[in-house]
Amino acid sequence: MYVHVWKHQNPKRDGPVENGAVTEIDGRVILNTRSYQPLAGSDDQLAYLADNVGDHLASAVSNVVDGARNYDMGVHYRGLSAKAIKDLETQFRTRMNQTLNELDTMARAMPAAEDGPYRFRAGGYFFDDVDTKEKKDDP
Numbered sequence: 001m002y003v004h005v006w007k008h009q010n011p012k013r014d015g016p017v018e019n020g021a022v023t024e025i026d027g028r029v030i031l032n033t034r035s036y037q038p039l040a041g042s043d044d045q046l047a048y049l050a051d052n053v054g055d056h057l058a059s060a061v062s063n064v065v066d067g068a069r070n071y072d073m074g075v076h077y078r079g080l081s082a083k084a085i086k087d088l089e090t091q092f093r094t095r096m097n098q099t100l101n102e103l104d105t106m107a108r109a110m111p112a113a114e115d116g117p118y119r120f121r122a123g124g125y126f127f128d129d130v131d132t133k134e135k136k137d138d139p
Helices: 011-018 043-063 082-108
Strands: 022-025 028-031
Touching: none
Parallel strands: none
Antiparallel strands: 022 028
16 A cells, blocks of 8 residues: 655655665655654654644534534543543543554555545544643633
8 A cells, every 4th residue: 555654855755765664666655564653853753743733623624614524523521530531541542543553454455556646644632631730820
């Protein structure tokens, strides 16, 4: 399965190509591993962050202005203990990991001959404020 990972010039692909994480054939990047994680703070990581947040925002906006064409759902609670948050996060991470691995396996099994113009991105996030301190001047 072909995976478009970068839209940038070759210097940003050199590291993953050199370490064997990806192979480049005819301008396409093929992922050789289950996943590739750019170095923390690298240009690749920042580019991925920008793309990922942009797609997530587009999905969220579609819920408001486009009849929820893209999927963006969440659950929100207040007044929970730190232990409750930890338990919920453990459950979320376990289930999200299962779901993403299943999607990855399905996508990898699709015929490589399918070279359509479309892409998808699926993921999840879990946010809590356990380790933050409230500021008195916060609204």
